[in-house]
Amino acid sequence: MHKKMAFSFPDEVLEHVFSFIQSDKDRNAVSMVCKSWYEIERWCRRKVFVGNCYAVSPRMVIRRFPEFRSIELKGKPHFADFNLVPDGWGGYVFPWIAEMAGAYPWLEEIRLKRMVVTDESLELIAKSFKNFKVLVLSSCEGFSTDGLAAIAASCKNLKELDLRDCEVDDLSAHWLSHFPETYTSLVSLNISCLGSDEASFSALERLVRRCTNLKTLRLNRAVPLDKIANILRHAPQLVEFGTGTYTADVRPDVYSDLAGVLSSCKELKSLSGFWDVIPDYLPAIYPVCSKLTSLNLSYATIQSPDLIKLVSHCPNLQRLLVLDYIEDSGLEVLASSCKDLQELRVFPSDPFGAEPNVSLTEQGLVAVSLGCPKLQSVLYFCRRMSNEALVTIARSRPNFTRFRLCIIEPKTADYLTLEPLDVGFGAIVQYCKDLRRLSLSGLLTDRVFEYIGTYAKKLEMLSVAFAGDSDLGLHHVLSGCESLRKLEIRDCPFGDKALLANAAKLETMRSLWMSSCAVSFAACKLLGQKMPRLNVEVIDERGPPDSRPENCPVDKLYIYRSIAGPRFDMPPFVWTMDEDSGLRLS
Amino acid sequence: MCMELQLGLALPGSDTWSRPLLKLGLYEDINVNRKKRGFDHGYLEDEFSAASFKNYEKGLVGWPPVETWRRKKLRCQVHNHMTAAENGYCGGRASNSSYVKVKMEGVVIARKIDISIHQSFETLTTTIMTMFDIFDENRRSFKLTYQDKEGDWLIAEDVPWRTFVRSLKCLKLIRSRG
Numbered sequence: 085m086h087k088k089m090a091f092s093f094p095d096e097v098l099e100h101v102f103s104f105i106q107s108d109k110d111r112n113a114v115s116m117v118c119k120s121w122y123e124i125e126r127w128c129r130r131k132v133f134v135g136n137c138y139a140v141s142p143r144m145v146i147r148r149f150p151e152f153r154s155i156e157l158k159g160k161p162h163f164a165d166f167n168l169v170p171d172g173w174g175g176y177v178f179p180w181i182a183e184m185a186g187a188y189p190w191l192e193e194i195r196l197k198r199m200v201v202t203d204e205s206l207e208l209i210a211k212s213f214k215n216f217k218v219l220v221l222s223s224c225e226g227f228s229t230d231g232l233a234a235i236a237a238s239c240k241n242l243k244e245l246d247l248r249d250c251e252v253d254d255l256s257a258h259w260l261s262h263f264p265e266t267y268t269s270l271v272s273l274n275i276s277c278l279g280s281d282e283a284s285f286s287a288l289e290r291l292v293r294r295c296t297n298l299k300t301l302r303l304n305r306a307v308p309l310d311k312i313a314n315i316l317r318h319a320p321q322l323v324e325f326g327t328g329t330y331t332a333d334v335r336p337d338v339y340s341d342l343a344g345v346l347s348s349c350k351e352l353k354s355l356s357g358f359w360d361v362i363p364d365y366l367p368a369i370y371p372v373c374s375k376l377t378s379l380n381l382s383y384a385t386i387q388s389p390d391l392i393k394l395v396s397h398c399p400n401l402q403r404l405l406v407l408d409y410i411e412d413s414g415l416e417v418l419a420s421s422c423k424d425l426q427e428l429r430v431f432p433s434d435p436f437g438a439e440p441n442v443s444l445t446e447q448g449l450v451a452v453s454l455g456c457p458k459l460q461s462v463l464y465f466c467r468r469m470s471n472e473a474l475v476t477i478a479r480s481r482p483n484f485t486r487f488r489l490c491i492i493e494p495k496t497a498d499y500l501t502l503e504p505l506d507v508g509f510g511a512i513v514q515y516c517k518d519l520r521r522l523s524l525s526g527l528l529t530d531r532v533f534e535y536i537g538t539y540a541k542k543l544e545m546l547s548v549a550f551a552g553d554s555d556l557g558l559h560h561v562l563s564g565c566e567s568l569r570k571l572e573i574r575d576c577p578f579g580d581k582a583l584l585a586n587a588a589k590l591e592t593m594r595s596l597w598m599s600s601c602a603v604s605f606a607a608c609k610l611l612g613q614k615m616p617r618l619n620v621e622v623i624d625e626r627g628p629p630d631s632r633p634e635n636c637p638v639d640k641l642y643i644y645r646s647i648a649g650p651r652f653d654m655p656p657f658v659w660t661m662d663e664d665s666g667l668r669l670s
Numbered sequence: 671m672c673m674e675l676q677l678g679l680a681l682p683g684s685d686t687w688s689r690p691l692l693k694l695g696l697y698e699d700i701n702v703n704r705k706k707r708g709f710d711h712g713y714l715e716d717e718f719s720a721a722s723f724k725n726y727e728k729g730l731v732g733w734p735p736v737e738t739w740r741r742k743k744l745r746c747q748v749h750n751h752m753t754a755a756e757n758g759y760c761g762g763r764a765s766n767s768s769y770v771k772v773k774m775e776g777v778v779i780a781r782k783i784d785i786s787i788h789q790s791f792e793t794l795t796t797t798i799m800t801m802f803d804i805f806d807e808n809r810r811s812f813k814l815t816y817q818d819k820e821g822d823w824l825i826a827e828d829v830p831w832r833t834f835v836r837s838l839k840c841l842k843l844i845r846s847r848g
Contacts, residue, residue, distance in 0.1 A: 136825065166732030167787055173768075223739070305743075359743070383743055407744075433744070435734045436789055465734060492734045496743045523735075549733070574732070624805060 093601035099128045108133045127151060135594050137175060137199065138619065141182035141648040154193035154218070155184070161597045161642055162547075164198055165223065168599055168623060168640070172466040172655040177224075178208075179653075185212035193218035200224070206231030206314045210238035218244040229251035229278075236262035246274040246300075251471070254279030257306070265294070271301035276326050276357065279304070285311050293318040299351075302326030302614040305359045313341040320348045327357030330384070334364050349374060356380035356405075362638030363390045373397035377424075380405040382431050388442075396421045402458075403427040404495055408444040415448035419455025427461040428452055432492060435465070446473040449489075453477040461486040468499040470525055476507025478515040487512055488523035494550035494575070497527040504528055513543070520567075533557035537564020545570040555582035562586035572597040580607035580636075587611060590618055595644035598625075603641055606634040611643070612661025617646045618644045620661040623653070629659060731787075731797070742768065742786050774802045774843040785835060791827050798843060813846045 086620070102125055105111055115125040116143070131154040132145060145155075159175025177199045184191055191213045192556070198463055201216075201224045202550035209216060211293035216239045229252065235245065236259060261284060263270075270291065282394040285307070292298060292315050299322060307328030316322070332338050342365065348350075352372045376398045381391065382405040391410045395401070401422040408430055409668070418425065434441045435441045446469045452459060453476070460483050467489050478484075500510035505526040513519060513536050521543055524532065528551035536543070537560035544567050561571065571593065589597055590611075605622065608629075622629050625638035768786035781801050788794040791814070799809050814826040818837040826834060826841070 163732065165737045166735045167738055167784065168732045171782060223737075249737065251739070382740070385744075431740065431744075432734060432736065435736050435741075465736075490734055494730075494733065547735075549735075625801060 093490065095124050095207045098124050104130055106131070119640070128579070130154060132156070136178070136644050136646075137177075138648065138651050139594070139644060139646045140551065142180045144648065146183060146187045150187075152188070153191060154195070155180075155191070156195040156197075157199060158197040159199035161572065162570070162594060163597055163599070164199075168574065169584065170623065170655075170657060173623070173658065174651065174653050174655070176207045176653060177201050181205045181208050181212075185209075189213060190215055192216060193220075195220040196220040196224055198224065200226040201231070202226050203228055203231035203234070207234040210234040213239075215241055217241050220244065220246040221248070221250050223249045225251035229255045229257070230258040232456045233259035233262040236260065236267075237264070240264075240267060240270055242267075243269055243272070246272060247277050248274055248302075250277045252278055256458065258287070260284050260291060261286075265290075265378070268294050269297065270295040272324075273296050274300065274302040274510075275304050276302040279306065284380045285314075288480060289315055289318065295479055298322065299335050300324040300345045302356060303328040304331040305329050305357075308332060309342065309365065310338045313338075316349060321351055322349055323351050324354040324356075324378075325349070325352060326355070327359075329360045329362040329367060330358045330494070331362050332365070334362070337363060339365060339368060343368040343371065350375075352376070354378035354380075358384040361386050363387075366390060366394060369394075374399065376401060378403040382407060385409065385433065397627075398425055405429045405431070407431050407433045408442050409433055410448075411443045412445055412448040412451065413443070415444075416451045416455075419451045423456060424458055425452070425456040426458050428456075428459065429463040430465060431463075432465040435521075437490065440467045444455045445472060449473070450476055455482040456481075458483075460484055463488040463490075463523075465490045465492060467492050468496065469505060469508065470500045471503065471505055471508035471511075472496045472498075472500065474505065475511040477509075478511035478561070482515045482517065484512070484516040485518050487516065487519060487522040488547070489525055490523065491525040494525075495527045496525075503513070504531070506532040506535065513539040518542055521545045524551055525549060529553050530557040535561040537561055540565055542567050546572070548573045548576055550575045552576045552578060555579055558582035559585060564588045569594045570593075571595075573599070573601060575600040577602055580604055583607060584610065587615055587618075590643055591615065591645050593645065595642065597640075597642050599640040601641070604635045605629040605632070605638050608638055608641060608661045609634075616662070617645055617647065618642055619650055622659045623657060624659070624663065625657045672759070738784070738787060745786065770838060771840040772798055772801065772843070775845055777802065783841070785838065790831060791834075795826075798841065802843060804843075811846055812843050813843065815844055816841050 086539070098121065102111075102114060108131070111125060111129055115122045121548075126148050127150060129149045130152055132152045132251070133156045133639065134140060134145065135158050137157045137159050157177065159177070159492070160173060163169060163174070175198060177196055181640065185208055189212065192215055195218070201221060201598070206227055209219070219235060219242070223505060232252075235242065257278075275652075286309070292301065298319055301322055303312075303315075303326055305328050309328070309330055309332040316325070321404070334655045346369055349372060353375060355369065355372070355378070358381055363386055366386070373394070374397065377400055379398060379401060381394075385407065387409050387413045392414045395404070395414065395418050399421055403426060404418065405428070410430065430444070440530065443465055446466060448465050449462070449466070450473050459476055459481055462484065463486075469489070470493060476485050497503060498508070506529055509524055509528070509532050513522070513568060518603055519540060522540065522545070524541060524547065530553045533552060535558070543565050546561065546568065556579055558573075558578040561568070562582060563586055578598065580613070582601055584607055608620050608622050611618065618648075621642045623642060624638055626639060629636070629638055650662050654660065698746065710755070719781045768784055769782045770785050771780050772783050783794075783798065783801070785794075788797070795814050798814065799812065804812060815823055816826050817823050817839045819839055821840070
């Protein structure tokens with residue numbers, strides 16, 4: 085009787101309490117307290133996040149969470165962004181849509197990243213979910229504007245359609261006309277990835293005019309500068325705007341139209357787009373700059389002086405994406421003007437040139453680290469670095485949570501001392517105690533991994549390329565980084581020893597990617613046999629791995645934990661190592 | 671520095687570093703300039719020169735790590751300040767896709783290749799050869815040809831890269847005669 089009293093909190097009360105718990109981590113923790121909490125939690129979870137679509141099957145998710153409204157799925161490994169994952173690898177969303185279509189007519193939100201989405205999938209979404217509201221496709225591919233037309237035509241309650249960085253077969257711009265004239269619920273539209281050809285401006289204009297709740301609009305390159313004024317005139321309430329092509333013959337009326345309409349957008353906080361920029365039209369955005377918190381100039385090929393002028397008009401900037409045309413001088417201005425800066429990404433304008441084409445060095449990053457007290461996330465491409473700079477950066481900015489440095493030439497040493505950059509990166513992990521994501525580059529020995537294993541206790545994602553001397557390096561990371569979830573490695577001399585010695589660690593991580601390393605086929609087989617809860621997949625376009633000696637290194641290896649078992653949709657160049665692989669492939 | 675690794679699982683009688691990595695064709699697709707052996711030498715001999723990597727990037731897939739869509743969008747710009755070598759392919763296709771069909775003489779199944787990630791015939795040819803499993807000495811007996819927009823078949827390297835990319839419709843690897 086006493087026991088019963090202790091647990092007699094009514095379910096509805098618990099459910100109400102749980103409704104305030106939104107994050108997946110917390111929800112997962114709640115579900116592990118006891119069986120009854122697990123049961124209550126699973127019935128009231130409304131948002132499901134699946135970090136690896138192959139870690140679990142759609143049926144398993146549906147069985148456990150009978151009433152979710154929103155799902156987020158991720159497919160291909162991150163290195164797919166850089167062409168390291170061959171075409172046809174997998175990540176198909178259709179099986180998920182098919183299962184959910186039957187089970188969840190009330191599904192409202194689908195968010196996908198790096199997945200293959202077909203027109204068939206989009207048509208099924210349009211047909212099956214009557215209250216569908218949000219579709220976010222991030223770095224997805226496999227569909228065309230026909231699929232988008234189906235969504236536009238059927239989803240009467242659609243609020244968000246975001247196609248960031250997708251690869252879309254642009255058959256016709258007229259898909260936009262498929263939004264019925266009665267449709268007015270659009271809040272966010274991102275079509276910046278669509279093709280550069282003919283666009284249906286009138287349909288776009290009409291859509292913008294009637295969707296008075298539109299807050300985010302990111303146009304594609306096909307929309308010319310002189311059309312932007314017409315579109316923006318009907319949407320002064322916009323908070324986030326992405327221009328199309330930012331070029332036109334320099335005409336005073338186009339300029340004044342643009343400047344006028346932009347200054348009437350009093351809520352504008354974020355700007356992006358800026359393809360084909362000609363500097364003459366940039367001042368048109370100065371009136372809105374003081375309110376801007378986010379600015380994406382990563383496609384704007386304008387030089388440092390124009391960038392400096394622009395940036396100095398934006399004192400409230402929190403997020404800046406820019407090309408290295410900004411140079412060290414521009415970053416120094418940024419450091420003194422934008423004290424609220426939290427995130428900076430500097431991309432290379434000439435990634436394949438052997439010689440630097442701009443004056444951007446480690447000094448720019450040092451300036452921003454010293455000058456911007458709130459800076460916590462950085463992605464920086466440059467051509468030289470020193471331990472001294474890295475130590476300065478680490479000491480002045482211990483609040484970094486994401487630090488991604490790409491020194492363009494592999495194995496570049498400290499340019500001052502010609503030593504490896506171990507000490508510099510070591511300082512980063514030592515001082516930045518909350519570091520969650522780190523990307524390494526430059527000349528690095530096993531020592532840097534020793535530092536990482538010792539200090540980077542909160543590190544969740546690590547990207548490594550052309551680094552290390554031996555298995556010791558990998559061993560330091562796998563045995564030391566307690567919070568590690570994702571590890572991706574390319575072109576490093578890491579082999580079987582560290583991997584096999586830390587096999588159990590792999591079950592605590594989402595995934596491990598290793599390409600052009602030294603892991604043998606034999607080790608892969610062994611791992612697959614001994615670890616049934618890991619999917620060990622060998623990707624090799626040279627042909628079956630058993631057509632070569634067992635001690636031959638595999639080309640690419642992708643290991644991930646899964647409760648769904650090996651997948652069945654693998655292309656001919658992917659082999660799974662499971663319990664039977666030893667028998668099957670010999 | 672020696673360290674005791676606690677091996678929960680171990681390969682029977684393995685001595686990892688006695689394997690001759692060089693012979694395994696592991697770095698086939700990235701060792702474009704055969705004269706520059708500095709890279710794979712480094713792993714075996716603990717010495718390497720940074721200079722040997724200078725032209726390396728031209729042959730490396732996915733390096734530097736700039737996303738494919740970003741590369742494409744940046745490439746196709748009107749008033750850009752990049753070098754002529756970078757002003758490669760753009761436009762000419764309705765879709766955003768820069769994938770081109772590649773066939774090989776005698777092979778039934780065609781493959782597809784993303785032309786936008788290449789900036790030279792060297793990397794393109796190397797990638798295609800690897801795709802069809804042609805290694806080392808055998809490469810000399812193949813030629814890369816392409817069909818242009820007018821339907822004519824031409825030898826790839828006979829024209830400048832930019833011309834090639836603009837008029838390219840599909841590729842075919844054929845055995846060189848003589």
